[in-house]
Amino acid sequence: MRAGSDYLAALTDGRAVYLDGARVDDVRTHPAFAPVAHRVAELFDLAAAPGSGMTCQDPATGEVTNRVFVAPRSRADLAALREAILTWAHHNHGWVGRGPDHVGAFVSAFAAHPEAFDTDEHSFGANVVAYHRRLQREHRYVAYAIIPPQFSRAVTAHAWDDEPVQAAVVAQRPDGIVVRGAQMLATGGAVADELFVSCIKPLSPEDRDFALAFALPLATPGLRLHCRRPYAPAASSGYDYPLSTRYDETDALVVFDDVLVPWERVFVCRDVAGLQRQFFATGAHQLGNWQAQLRLTVKLQFIAGLARKVAQVNEIDRFPGVIEKLGELASIASLVESAVIAAEQTAEPDAAGLWRPGPRALYGAMGLQAELYPRAIGILRELAGGGVLQVPASVADLRDPAVRADLDRYVRSPKVDAEQRVKLFKLVWDVVGSEFGGRHQQYEMFYAGAPFVARNYAFRNYGFDAPLATVDAFLDSYDTAN
Numbered sequence: 352m353r354a355g356s357d358y359l360a361a362l363t364d365g366r367a368v369y370l371d372g373a374r375v376d377d378v379r380t381h382p383a384f385a386p387v388a389h390r391v392a393e394l395f396d397l398a399a400a401p402g403s404g405m406t407c408q409d410p411a412t413g414e415v416t417n418r419v420f421v422a423p424r425s426r427a428d429l430a431a432l433r434e435a436i437l438t439w440a441h442h443n444h445g446w447v448g449r450g451p452d453h454v455g456a457f458v459s460a461f462a463a464h465p466e467a468f469d470t471d472e473h474s475f476g477a478n479v480v481a482y483h484r485r486l487q488r489e490h491r492y493v494a495y496a497i498i499p500p501q502f503s504r505a506v507t508a509h510a511w512d513d514e515p516v517q518a519a520v521v522a523q524r525p526d527g528i529v530v531r532g533a534q535m536l537a538t539g540g541a542v543a544d545e546l547f548v549s550c551i552k553p554l555s556p557e558d559r560d561f562a563l564a565f566a567l568p569l570a571t572p573g574l575r576l577h578c579r580r581p582y583a584p585a586a587s588s589g590y591d592y593p594l595s596t597r598y599d600e601t602d603a604l605v606v607f608d609d610v611l612v613p614w615e616r617v618f619v620c621r622d623v624a625g626l627q628r629q630f631f632a633t634g635a636h637q638l639g640n641w642q643a644q645l646r647l648t649v650k651l652q653f654i655a656g657l658a659r660k661v662a663q664v665n666e667i668d669r670f671p672g673v674i675e676k677l678g679e680l681a682s683i684a685s686l687v688e689s690a691v692i693a694a695e696q697t698a699e700p701d702a703a704g705l706w707r708p709g710p711r712a713l714y715g716a717m718g719l720q721a722e723l724y725p726r727a728i729g730i731l732r733e734l735a736g737g738g739v740l741q742v743p744a745s746v747a748d749l750r751d752p753a754v755r756a757d758l759d760r761y762v763r764s765p766k767v768d769a770e771q772r773v774k775l776f777k778l779v780w781d782v783v784g785s786e787f788g789g790r791h792q793q794y795e796m797f798y799a800g801a802p803f804v805a806r807n808y809a810f811r812n813y814g815f816d817a818p819l820a821t822v823d824a825f826l827d828s829y830d831t832a833n
């Protein structure tokens with residue numbers, strides 16, 4: 352099993368990560384990336400620890416590996432995968448969205464369906480299987496960028512510009528394809544080992560050049576990451592911003608400056624239909640998003656606990672209106688959790704023996720995520736009131752004896768002293784009000800597609816035939832004579 356230190360050591364590979372007008376020397380030590388890199392390292396250590404329950408032998412490959420890289424081939428496998436995903440999610444309380452288990456799940460499903468990557472022109476199925484084996488052997492952390500940059504959503508990439516804006520195949524050579532353009536939005540990309548690049552948005556037949564999929568090490572020549580503003584370095588302390596300082600994953604635009612992708616790392620090339628097969632015919636979208644929803648259940652439990660704590664500390668928890676709000680939050684958290692459990696219970700093996708979480712429950716929860724998460728945050732915000740701002744500017748105030756005396760006297764609650772109270776409300780602010788918290792709201796609303804896309808998945812996977820037939824039968828059961 353890979354140790355956290357092995358993962359960290361591999362990050363010094365000369366990758367081109369740009370931030371604030373400069374190239375980052377070493378993501379392991381840079382204040383923007385070091386915290387999340389260490390969180391990921393902890394995940395690898397956790398998995399490798401004796402008794403973690405996260406190690407298993409993949410019967411399909413014979414590899415003894417981390418379970419998060421193994422395709423579930425039985426109900427028991429799915430349950431064990433769930434446990435492994437939850438072990439990691441609990442470690443970060445659901446605040447790391449794109450750990451190695453997310454794209455890991457996608458690749459496991461890809462490899463269970465190599466036929467989805469074979470066409471008359473190319474046999475990329477073997478590449479996918481070999482890549483999965485590599486992931487299992489080397490425990491690679493893969494991030495992904497599978498969305499075209501925002502340019503115009505009225506038309507697709509072929510109609511944008513003569514030069515590719517969206518990542519495109521600009522040449523096929525004996526040694527590989529040449530890729531030019533950009534793709535978004537690689538969460539965790541700066542601290543990942545590898546990047547999976549593709550396009551999940553529907554393309555038209557004229558977009559052939561943009562219909563690609565491949566995986567590359569971050570340190571590939573011509574590959575550049577342009578990161579958004581990081582939150583950890585701006586935070587005054589871990590006490591003031593306990594989440595920003597630990598879990599900021601960073602998101603990045605990825606630029607391909609005529610990047611050579613060796614053929615063995617190509618999964619889809621100039622094949623529009625192949626993109627949809629890759630994500631949807633393989634079960635990858637279901638398995639990957641099931642992982643994401645499991646993680647979300649843990650985060651919602653954390654938010655529910657935080658809201659309950661605020662209500663306790665401010666002694667508002669006996670007011671009926673507050674109980675109602677906490678009840679609504681409990682409903683949101685338990686509905687998402689129930690949907691994830693239901694997806695596991697309704698899972699079925701596909702033709703290749705891959706156990707796919709039930710789509711009706713899974714996409715049902717995803718279709719409401721853009722309302723449920725902001726509502727959960729809204730409840731926490733409402734219960735917290737001005738308490739999140741009735742806190743000193745930073746921990747420095749608590750260290751100053753004169754200021755501290757005022758804080759001890761006036762910023763406290765009957766059963767909670769100033770230090771504990773400020774600590775709690777600063778944590779709440781990092782959830783509801785800090786830049787980190789705002790980014791998380793955007794994340795939960797968009798990570799699996801824009802809200803209208805998620806509802807489209809819910810529409811397509813609900814299975815309207817039976818309810819439609821019920822309504823038709825009911826309508827047929829009476830007429831004007833009744």
Ligand SMILES: Cc1cc2nc3c(=O)[nH]c(=O)nc-3n(C[C@H](O)[C@H](O)[C@H](O)COP(=O)(O)OP(=O)(O)OC[C@H]3O[C@@H](n4cnc5c(N)ncnc54)[C@H](O)[C@@H]3O)c2cc1C
Pocket residue numbers: 449495496497498499500501504535536537538539602790793794795797798799800801802803
């Ligand atoms: C914090 C964060 C992290 C992310 N991490 C990743 C990652 O790790 N990897 C990755 O690949 N992607 C990532 N994404 C990108 C994410 O997948 C996209 O944001 C998502 O797919 C939506 O695409 P978009 O942002 O281009 O929105 P758009 O498609 O541009 O849509 C924006 C809005 O425009 C409207 N709209 C657009 N098209 C239509 C239409 N056809 N019909 C009706 N309304 C429409 C809707 O109101 C929609 O909400 C991340 C996004 C965020 C916010």
